[in-house]
Amino acid sequence: MDCHVSTSKHQRTSFGGMNQLDHINKLPDEVLVLILDKLPMEAALHTSLVSKRWKDLWKSKSRIDLGYSWIQKTHKSVLPSLFEILQSHQEPRIQSISVSLRHDPSMFFEVGLLMAYAGWKDVEEIYLDMNDREDNRKRWTRRYPFVFIPQHEIGPCFSLRKLSMKFLQLETLPPLRFMALRELFLEHVMLFHDSVEKITTNCPSLDVLSLCNCNPTIDLKIIVASGSSLVHLIIKEELTEVRSKTELFIRAANVKTVEFGLALPRKEYHLEATLQCAELTFRLNQMHHSRQALRVTSSGLRGNFSNNFLGILNDFRAGKVLTLSSWCIQVLSMEVVKFEPPQHFEVTHLTLETGLKRWEIPGISYMLLACYKLENLVIVMGDHTRLKFEYMEGYRYRGAADVVYPRALQDLTVVEFRNFGGVYQTWEDGSFDVDRFFAGYRYAGLLLWNLRTYAKNLRKMVFITKRKRYETDQFHSFGKLSYHRRLYPQFYRVPYLFIYKFDWNPEACPS
Numbered sequence: 001m002d003c004h005v006s007t008s009k010h011q012r013t014s015f016g017g018m019n020q021l022d023h024i025n026k027l028p029d030e031v032l033v034l035i036l037d038k039l040p041m042e043a044a045l046h047t048s049l050v051s052k053r054w055k056d057l058w059k060s061k062s063r064i065d066l067g068y069s070w071i072q073k074t075h076k077s078v079l080p081s082l083f084e085i086l087q088s089h090q091e092p093r094i095q096s097i098s099v100s101l102r103h104d105p106s107m108f109f110e111v112g113l114l115m116a117y118a119g120w121k122d123v124e125e126i127y128l129d130m131n132d133r134e135d136n137r138k139r140w141t142r143r144y145p146f147v148f149i150p151q152h153e154i155g156p157c158f159s160l161r162k163l164s165m166k167f168l169q170l171e172t173l174p175p176l177r178f179m180a181l182r183e184l185f186l187e188h189v190m191l192f193h194d195s196v197e198k199i200t201t202n203c204p205s206l207d208v209l210s211l212c213n214c215n216p217t218i219d220l221k222i223i224v225a226s227g228s229s230l231v232h233l234i235i236k237e238e239l240t241e242v243r244s245k246t247e248l249f250i251r252a253a254n255v256k257t258v259e260f261g262l263a264l265p266r267k268e269y270h271l272e273a274t275l276q277c278a279e280l281t282f283r284l285n286q287m288h289h290s291r292q293a294l295r296v297t298s299s300g301l302r303g304n305f306s307n308n309f310l311g312i313l314n315d316f317r318a319g320k321v322l323t324l325s326s327w328c329i330q331v332l333s334m335e336v337v338k339f340e341p342p343q344h345f346e347v348t349h350l351t352l353e354t355g356l357k358r359w360e361i362p363g364i365s366y367m368l369l370a371c372y373k374l375e376n377l378v379i380v381m382g383d384h385t386r387l388k389f390e391y392m393e394g395y396r397y398r399g400a401a402d403v404v405y406p407r408a409l410q411d412l413t414v415v416e417f418r419n420f421g422g423v424y425q426t427w428e429d430g431s432f433d434v435d436r437f438f439a440g441y442r443y444a445g446l447l448l449w450n451l452r453t454y455a456k457n458l459r460k461m462v463f464i465t466k467r468k469r470y471e472t473d474q475f476h477s478f479g480k481l482s483y484h485r486r487l488y489p490q491f492y493r494v495p496y497l498f499i500y501k502f503d504w505n506p507e508a509c510p511s
Contacts, residue, residue: 033061033062040065063094065097066078066085067098078099079099093159098126099114101129102132103132127164158179160180163178164187165187183208183210185210185212186214187214205229211234213242217243222251223249223251234261237263241265248269248270250272260312262283262285264312266308268308279322279323280322283323320347322367330359331363332363332366347371349375352380355383356379356381368408376413377414379418381420381421409455410455410456413457417461422465424437425467425468432472434448
């Protein structure tokens with residue numbers, strides 16, 4: 001009887017599986033190809049064994065991706081397999097090609113051949129990694145391996161919209177080769193002093209340029225052509241990848257947004273001419289991963305981290321949109337400790353990514369006072385950067401704090417709090433609980449109370465989680481938070497209080 005039951009169950013399972021396969025087979029080819037596009041190339045090839053109808057469907061895939069997983073499962077080399085797949089492809093267009101290769105300095109010919117295929121198939125996106133770190137067949141020992149690509153090896157590809165290249169030494173992009181290119185991502189790419197200028201000249205449609213760990217051993221020059229249409233410039237560098245004795249030069253007068261990501265590892269940052277961008281972002285979330293960056297008050301080379309950040313920030317005073325991560329906020333907190341008065345910024349939209357910890361509150365207050373035209377404030381709540389501020393906990397500071405700042409928070413109309421990682425992600429309509437929203441953020445009430453108190457023209461507060469959004473103009477409903485002390489005393493006595501007054505003196509308003 002047991003065997004009979006087992007056989008019965010097995011038959012029902014097989015029948016159900018065949019039933020599902022029949023339903024899938026009834027779908028049109030276009031839908032089946034969309035399903036295949038979600039699968040890795042090696043898995044898509046295996047579907048040809050399902051039935052005669054599936055035999056050649058993989059040849060219509062619009063996304064082709066080959067890397068180390070292809071080698072593991074098929075035991076075939078990437079490039080020969082890629083060219084066979086491209087020759088067998090039956091559609092006139094390919095959406096994207098993604099290739100990760102084992103390092104080989106002599107691969108420049110294959111790269112040129114790949115670009116020729118891309119032009120023939122009207123490929124829109126290419127992702128090319130010349131040193132796949134996931135390929136563990138041989139220990140990855142060379143720290144800065146680059147494959148040199150002469151300019152004549154890159155053929156024309158007028159359909160290309162997005163290009164990502166890693167571990168290359170790029171001589172230059174030939175003129176009029178990438179007329180439609182809009183996004184260019186370069187990682188671990190060696191660039192000459194005029195490479196960026198030629199790229200922005202020869203790619204008239206370029207909108208986004210991202211440079212990640214480029215020129216890790218030598219100085220990096222980013223000179224954007226004067227007639228370029230480039231809008232977004234992204235610079236990401238790691239403390240462990242870029243040598244600290246190198247320098248970065250930027251001349252990007254027409255760029256609208258600039259983002260510094262991961263860290264500021266170089267010795268000096270030079271902004272030639274004026275950086276007239278409207279938006280600046282600092283997401284330096286790797287500064288605390290290095291022992292060198294733990295103490296922002298360190299002298300010598302280690303002190304350059306905070307000095308470089310403050311120097312770049314000071315050059316951005318005319319910008320309108322600013323985003324700061326936790327490390328930046330805590331550097332500004334140390335400026336408060338040293339009684340350094342804030343500069344005046346023209347910022348109207350300020351985003352602060354913070355854990356709302358004790359040592360972040362002075363830095364937050366620094367920016368609220370500095371941005372005297374602030375209209376919109378966004379607080380993105382998350383993990384804070386763990387710097388070693390414990391040695392400051394027992395300190396007390398005395399010093400005059402009678403510094404008047406004009407119109408502080410007088411133009412602030414909207415404050416938005418975003419908490420995507422908290423336990424409190426949803427609520428019934430009409431039952432929003434502000435205490436549960438800020439659970440775990442001890443000093444959130446101090447900030448919220450002072451915003452409600454000093455932002456006289458505040459019209460709306462917004463609270464956002466992953467699942468829900470709550471807006472209110474009834475700020476006085478948060479009565480339980482009103483016991484917090486105000487943010488400014490006459491003398492600075494405890495680390496988490498303001499030392500600057502909010503008083504409005506119209507005569508002190510900058511011209």
